[in-house]
Amino acid sequence: MEHIIVYGSQYGSTRRYAEKLSEQTGIPAVSYKDASTLSDKDIIVYLGGLYAGGVLGLAKTLRGLSLQDGQKLILVTVGLADPSEPENQHNIRTSLQRQLPAELLDRAKIFHLRGGIDYQKLSFGHRTMMKLLYQSLQRTPFEKQTAENRAFIETYGKHVDFTDFRALEPIIQAIQRETI
């Protein structure tokens, strides 16, 4: 049985989760940029950082993939917004529907992890995007802001890290259930 962990990470938090998961399960982890064919893998675990709702590299990596009987797909998003907030989880799942065909999404097990951000390390493009979003949110009345937006305003310009490797435990268990 061959399994693979594929990750899409721009600034490293998703890569760190993927590497930890690899260490704990013995499944090799590769960046989506280096991933070869997935069709011969029994379990595919995809971890991707959230960027404006989209999961980095996900659509590109899974394009054209159709799961055969017995093949399993585990999707893990890594973002700043707290996934224990139902509203945030709902938003992530809605945007996953835009990125993947229903046949794949219906068969995937989905998990959400929290990453971090260091504004000093952002690319010029990302910093500009965040600034524009911050400015527009500042003009939105507090009571109209979503939990995600409030969290964004609180962490704007800072270095925060919510990475918690213990949150990998349910994912490890899901992988183990598929391999028994």
Ligand SMILES: Cc1cc2nc3c(=O)[nH]c(=O)nc-3n(C[C@H](O)[C@H](O)[C@H](O)COP(=O)(O)O)c2cc1C
């Ligand atoms: C331009 C930009 C857009 C982002 N959009 C989202 C988002 O829509 N939802 C979210 O939860 N986090 C968002 N984030 C935060 C990232 O998902 C978070 O920093 C994550 O840890 C990045 O993973 P990486 O370090 O593996 O690239 C965004 C960050 C940047 C820089």
